[in-house]
Amino acid sequence: MTAITDRQKLAYIAGQAADARVNIELETEGMTLNMGPQHPATHGTLRIVAKLDGEQVIAADPIMGYMHRGYEKLAEVRTYAQVTTLVNRIDWLGSFANEVPFILASEQLMGIEAPPRAQWIRTLLFELSRVANIILFLGDMAVQLGALTPVFFAFRDREHVLNQIESATGGRFHPNFDRIGGIKDDLPKGWLAETKATMANVRKFCDEMEELVMGSQIFEARTRGIGVIPPDVAQQYGLSGANLRASGVDWDIRRDNNIGLVYDKLDWKVWTHTDGDSFARFWVRMQETREACNMIEQLCDGVPSGPIMAKVPRIIKVPAGEAFVSTENPLGEMGYYIVSQGDLTPFRVKIRTASFNNVSITPWILRGVYVPDIITILASLYFILGDIDR
């Protein structure tokens, strides 16, 4: 077992104590608090059923499925080009990132590889959607603590990033830009320079956020030592992305298992934090936004010339076989397991989304915390309901 900090130990003991109390005082009447499915503080229709003992939570259950749209089943009756439009809607804040693993898995089955220019542009848009996604988290986290200003800043500065995505792909939220064998279209003239200017804007936003939120004593008091996830627990629950890295586990698919994207050609680092609390999750995401700005600037400088499409048949029939490809999406590991029987449509698509696992830890993490902390812990775990229910 890895060494855990005192703070994590205390949280663990508090959780154990809460467990013990359930077993001893079964006759005492607690209170069941339903949060959601339509609670303003849960982003979407997630319902948390919390059993309370006074102000303390003794058990909490997440109930999902209120927004189930059946994408895995819908994908079975749609061609590969049409599935891309569907998977845009899974994590709607970073939608381009949803397309990439699906396309990469299909490309793996077909045995083709996108030309280098397409790979660079793909990575560029992938990181842009990460920035657009996490900017909103940085503002939203503060809103859950009662600070209203940061979220307006976040929406203001996310707009510049979305404008860049729109001028390249045509869609602000649903780019539908990735194709098997490459990308749909080349970049418009002057786009790379504009993107670099936008990144300067995002950096300024991060600095502002650091002054506005992270320096604040109120923020520290509400997040430091709250919702601590020890690294071994995080791994057992299958957390991924910034939630895992905030617990001190140095694991990033972009670096460790990079398929089809050009992260190995960039100079960047993976940020981790040892605390594993809400503050650490906020901090790691902020550093990741800055790192993504770094990467985008390098990507803008390095886009090679060349074609953007490999040779692909006009009617795409994927040969029979199975493939699983996962990428490091803004929320964590997202992967598609595609089973093909050589038809126009996939035979089965299993979608592994990050938020489902990230939210599965709530029964463990919410044990023994106080009611107002439920909101901050859920906000810091950062899930998107479309990503949970898909």
Added chain:
Amino acid sequence: MAIPKPKLPGFLQGMAVTARTAKETMFPDGMKNPIPQPSKGAATVQYPHVKEAPAPRARGVISLQEDNCTSCMLCARECPDWCIYIEAHKTLAPPRRAGGKPRSVNTLDRFDIDYSLCMYCGICVEVCPFEALYWSPEYEYSEVRIADLLHDKERLGEWFETVPEFEPYEAGSEAKQKKVSRKEAK
């Protein structure tokens, strides 16, 4: 031993950021010209009076160039939610060269796109082999009744006037520059 500087409390620092932003919004020209201009400094625009121009590539509304359509039904078949309705009949057109046989061509009777179903994926525009469909960045076509969102071929043809030219590509691109096939003025 150096005495550490008294640190500004964090929340005061945060309020300074808010105040700075408020100042920049009220006085976008700086303090040399201290006339409050909140509408100039604001990040938003006053929508019905001021309009933002969307990017030329923005997928706003699909326009139809009716002369180019051969009613091949490719778009209607590829549409993920089947919101394109096409009906056509065959007519005889005069021969291309004198003395030739009359050609049989498809004439569109109906080309409707139901924008209440459309998910703006752009597959129809992409699969059209005859350059009959184009994206226009226009966005102001909301309706009171949902049935009015069904645009017929005349309405779709009107959108064609708003189609912008394709932008040139970024340096290093090998993609062929696309062109909008506009009708010559008669």
